[in-house]
Amino acid sequence: MTSGIGSWGVYLPYWRLEREAIAQALGGPGGRGSRTVASYDEDTTTMGVEAARLAVRPGGSVPEQLLFSTPSPAYQDKTNATTIHAALGLPQRVGAYDLVGSVRSGVISLTAAIRAATTAPTLAVISEIRTGLAGGTDERDSGDGAVAFSCVPDGAVAELISTASASEEFLDRWRVPGESESHQWEERFGETAYVPLAQSAFSDALKAADLSVEDIDHLVVTGLHTRAVRAVTPSLGVDATRLAPDRSVVLGNLGAAQLGVSLADVLERATPGQVVVVLQLADGADALVWRTTDELAAEQDRRRGSHLATVAEQLTSGRCDLPYAAFLTWRDQLHREPPRRPEPTRPGAPNMLRSEGWKYAFTASCCLACGFRHLPPARVCLRCKAVDQMEPERLAEVGGTVATFTIDYLAFSLGPPTVGVVVDFDGGGRYRCELTDFDPGDVAIGTRVQMTFRRFYTAEGMHNYFWKARTSAQEAKGGAAGSEINEEV
Amino acid sequence: MASNGIRDKVAIVGMGCTKFGERWDCGSDDLLIDASQEAIASAGVAIDDIDAFWLGTLGAGNSGLTLSRPLKLDYRPVTRVENFCATGSEALRNACYAVASGAYDLAMAIGVEKLKDSGYSGLTGIHQVGDGTRDSLTSPATFSFLAPSYSHKYGVDAEEMKEVMTRIAWKNHYNGARNPRAQFRKEVSLETISRSPRVAGELGVFDCSGVSDGSAAAIVCRAEDAHRYTDAPLYVKGLSFVAGPAAGPIDPDYDYTTFEEVVRSAEDAYRQAGVTNPRAQLAMAEVHDCFTPTELILMEDLGFAERGTAWKEVLAGTFDITGELPVNPDGGLKSFGHPIGASGLRMMFECWLQLRRQAPGDRQIKSVTEGGRTLGLTHNLGGGPGECVSFVGVVGSEPSA
Numbered sequence: 025m026t027s028g029i030g031s032w033g034v035y036l037p038y039w040r041l042e043r044e045a046i047a048q049a050l051g052g053p054g055g056r057g058s059r060t061v062a063s064y065d066e067d068t069t070t071m072g073v074e075a076a077r078l079a080v081r082p083g084g085s086v087p088e089q090l091l092f093s094t095p096s097p098a099y100q101d102k103t104n105a106t107t108i109h110a111a112l113g114l115p116q117r118v119g120a121y122d123l124v125g126s127v128r129s130g131v132i133s134l135t136a137a138i139r140a141a142t143t144a145p146t147l148a149v150i151s152e153i154r155t156g157l158a159g160g161t162d163e164r165d166s167g168d169g170a171v172a173f174s175c176v177p178d179g180a181v182a183e184l185i186s187t188a189s190a191s192e193e194f195l196d197r198w199r200v201p202g203e204s205e206s207h208q209w210e211e212r213f214g215e216t217a218y219v220p221l222a223q224s225a226f227s228d229a230l231k232a233a234d235l236s237v238e239d240i241d242h243l244v245v246t247g248l249h250t251r252a253v254r255a256v257t258p259s260l261g262v263d264a265t266r267l268a269p270d271r272s273v274v275l276g277n278l279g280a281a282q283l284g285v286s287l288a289d290v291l292e293r294a295t296p297g298q299v300v301v302v303l304q305l306a307d308g309a310d311a312l313v314w315r316t317t318d319e320l321a322a323e324q325d326r327r328r329g330s331h332l333a334t335v336a337e338q339l340t341s342g343r344c345d346l347p348y349a350a351f352l353t354w355r356d357q358l359h360r361e362p363p364r365r366p367e368p369t370r371p372g373a374p375n376m377l378r379s380e381g382w383k384y385a386f387t388a389s390c391c392l393a394c395g396f397r398h399l400p401p402a403r404v405c406l407r408c409k410a411v412d413q414m415e416p417e418r419l420a421e422v423g424g425t426v427a428t429f430t431i432d433y434l435a436f437s438l439g440p441p442t443v444g445v446v447v448d449f450d451g452g453g454r455y456r457c458e459l460t461d462f463d464p465g466d467v468a469i470g471t472r473v474q475m476t477f478r479r480f481y482t483a484e485g486m487h488n489y490f491w492k493a494r495t496s497a498q499e500a501k502g503g504a505a506g507s508e509i510n511e512e513v
Numbered sequence: 514m515a516s517n518g519i520r521d522k523v524a525i526v527g528m529g530c531t532k533f534g535e536r537w538d539c540g541s542d543d544l545l546i547d548a549s550q551e552a553i554a555s556a557g558v559a560i561d562d563i564d565a566f567w568l569g570t571l572g573a574g575n576s577g578l579t580l581s582r583p584l585k586l587d588y589r590p591v592t593r594v595e596n597f598c599a600t601g602s603e604a605l606r607n608a609c610y611a612v613a614s615g616a617y618d619l620a621m622a623i624g625v626e627k628l629k630d631s632g633y634s635g636l637t638g639i640h641q642v643g644d645g646t647r648d649s650l651t652s653p654a655t656f657s658f659l660a661p662s663y664s665h666k667y668g669v670d671a672e673e674m675k676e677v678m679t680r681i682a683w684k685n686h687y688n689g690a691r692n693p694r695a696q697f698r699k700e701v702s703l704e705t706i707s708r709s710p711r712v713a714g715e716l717g718v719f720d721c722s723g724v725s726d727g728s729a730a731a732i733v734c735r736a737e738d739a740h741r742y743t744d745a746p747l748y749v750k751g752l753s754f755v756a757g758p759a760a761g762p763i764d765p766d767y768d769y770t771t772f773e774e775v776v777r778s779a780e781d782a783y784r785q786a787g788v789t790n791p792r793a794q795l796a797m798a799e800v801h802d803c804f805t806p807t808e809l810i811l812m813e814d815l816g817f818a819e820r821g822t823a824w825k826e827v828l829a830g831t832f833d834i835t836g837e838l839p840v841n842p843d844g845g846l847k848s849f850g851h852p853i854g855a856s857g858l859r860m861m862f863e864c865w866l867q868l869r870r871q872a873p874g875d876r877q878i879k880s881v882t883e884g885g886r887t888l889g890l891t892h893n894l895g896g897g898p899g900e901c902v903s904f905v906g907v908v909g910s911e912p913s914a
Binding site: 364365366368369370371372375376378379382383398399400406427428430431432433434435436437442444446448452453454455456457458469480488489490 | 631633634635640642643644645646648649650651653654655657658661662665710711712713714758760762763764765767769
């Protein structure tokens with residue numbers, strides 16, 4: 025038995041910013057395509073939760089450890105992985121750890137999870153929100169998203185055969201804590217530094233796996249230094265047809281999450297018994313060599329059966345008509361007039377702990393005496409008045425139908441207007457909540473929704489997380505841009 | 514619901530009500546002094562003649578000191594009560610019961626709110642530490658669920674529904690324009706109302722009640738003592754208050770076309786008061802028209818119209834000041850304004866004027882002067898659809914035979 029990847033989840037936010045929209049606002053050449061944009065109510069933690077939910081197989085093994093990696097953690101000092109742990113409703117015994125701060129840390133959460141999985145299932149989550157100053161290439165070419173891998177002791181769909189690394193201390197890209205954008209040395213310097221490191225990690229990994237370049241079926245090379253990536257790739261001697269497609273025209277470069285998203289993209293198309301090599305350029309280079317197993321086909325079938333969208337399918341989902349001004353506002357780059365309303369107040373830490381199951385895992389209660397579902401969980405049954413005869417029931421993965429809705433033009437939101445929906449959950453239970461990631465024209469009585477974990481607001485340095493509804497079918501909106509780009513890719 | 518009621522045991526013998534509005538000139542202390550002074554003057558008593566006080570306010574202050582300090586009360590009991598938008602009515606209800614019990618001879622119920630000093634337009638709410646899971650929907654948004662649900666259930670198309678809502682706002686502005694104490698004293702055209710900027714759902718600015726400062730007060734005594742203070746007391750016929758289990762937002766059976774709390778409190782109050790046909794027996798009603806669809810639904814919940822028919826009655830003018838059953842002849846929350854803690858007592862103040870035939874000539878309702886009806890109703894609700902508290906009171910100018 026060899027540990028490996030059992031399942032995966034890729035979360036790409038609903039919103040896309042077309043590069044042309046930046047050019048229209050600031051002038052200059054437009055550039056093709058779009059980039060993914062985390063909504064105003066998302067951060068690296070919430071997107072990590074969404075990816076992790078997709079990676080955990082319903083009824084599959086419970087992860088015994090959770091490793092979370094992002095260059096842009098929502099909190100420092102406080103572990104962000106515990107929020108994901110809580111949102112997934114994982115048992116208390118499961119360890120949850122952050123490996124955060126740098127782009128390179130993403131790869132170690134994956135390889136460490138694979139190694140830990142030799143003894144117990146482990147979940148690796150990598151999340152990224154990346155931008156730069158207005159008009160810059162980081163703003164234009166980066167993307168936001170998250171990926172998660174459920175790593176298992178046996179029954180893996182892809183086994184990690186070998187890894188190799190090359191480390192070197194040089195300043196190519198850096199960011200002082202508190203800064204929202206990174207600095208970069210002159211591009212040509214980084215290229216010079218990266219190329220030999222990448223070549224060395226690549227050949228060492230192949231050697232360790234006892235493979236040659238001809239054995240490689242899929243090659244993924246990632247890195248924020250695109251010039252170095254472009255220079256290294258052809259130098260490796262792998263046939264161009266074996267190169268994984270570059271999705272960055274539509275999605276942008278997802279930074280720390282790019283390696284994982286590209287690997288998932290490959291796993292969605294690969295066949296059993298193939299060799300996949302992933303090479304990441306970040307403060308050195310890391311090469312991972314995988315071999316897919318016979319289990320891969322069954323997992324691909326299961327995902328199709330569950331209507332899990334592939335990365336390729338997600339290229340055309342979401343909305344492409346995000347105004348550039350909204351993007352700048354969401355990333356705190358545009359100083360807007362605040363609403364003439366009181367600031368939101370922070371919730372109480374004891375209150376949040378007491379309602380952890382509800383607030384983080386969306387766990388309702390079901391009356392054992394009469395079966396009535398309560399959202400939020402209650403001790404006294406509304407219908408039969410039985411006291412303390414409740415069973416917790418997690419509804420985060422249960423769909424619902426809009427019973428009624430309203431548009432609130434008065435409530436403050438960075439993505440106005442606020443839409444409130446009354447949701448009747450499949451199998452019973454009703455809850456009123458906000459709708460997010462929607463096109464106002466798509467909301468109607470009877471609309472199908474699912475729940476999504478979001479950051480409501482930040483008050484006094486405290487992030488307030490809870491769940492909102494989103495429409496279930498997220499088809500392409502805002503013009504034909506998505507499909508056009510897809511054809512080009 | 515078990516309640517014994519205090520029909521004809523207690524009488525209102527004096528009332529006061531300040532002008533409502535953006536009272537930049539007054540603090541809550543001033544409003545309390547003005548309302549209480551008018552009330553004691555109307556009862557012909559001195560402040561020290563009052564044995565006990567019930568002060569209703571949502572946020573003007575905590576404890577009885579909020580009243581005793583500005584009025585310099587002589588070491589009297591002051592109970593501060595709060596029950597959302599029914600706060601003023603709740604102060605009255607408790608004062609009435611205290612007098613009925615024999616514990617005190619003369620009591621004052623007084624309500625006050627100072628909403629305009631917050632620096633924000635609209636209600637700002639009172640913060641309690643929570644777990645951060647409540648949605649951010651505003652009050653108009655939660656009430657805006659009503660109109661589409663009503664339309665859907667009774668087959669009223671959206672345009673007709675908007676017309677009904679507009680008619681309610683138009684009526685209440687028409688009435689308020691004739692009331693010197695009201696916040697908004699202008700008639701507003703149907704077109705202006707229906708085209709006002711959207712606030713939430715189908716609700717425009719003119720479908721929402723006025724955010725206002727104000728205070729109102731009532732003095733109550735046992736009915737047998739009433740004529741010591743006035744020749745024309747108002748007798749308390751029934752007082753009902755209920756808090757529901759907040760079922761609406763969590764019960765899939767709730768359809769946003771009724772307030773069960775209102776239905777229950779109305780049934781109880783009518784039973785106490787011996788009212789069997791409110792539409793035929795009441796001279797007037799002051800109801801909680803926080804938003805125009807609320808008033809529409811209240812017409813059915815309070816038994817003024819059959820289910821699914823109130824919208825036609827509204828358009829037919831049944832509830833106009835000249836109609837069969839005038840509703841909110843003083844302008845209602847819509848144009849009189851809604852200082853939370855004072856509103857219930859402001860409603861009672863209109864009953865005080867109308868049933869005793871002391872309303873100004875252009876507002877005096879004919880159901881009293883010509884129809885010979887003697888009963889008035891006040892109603893408050895606090896919270897939102899499916900999760901509220903509700904008060905219904907019935908008073909009359911004649912003791913029962």
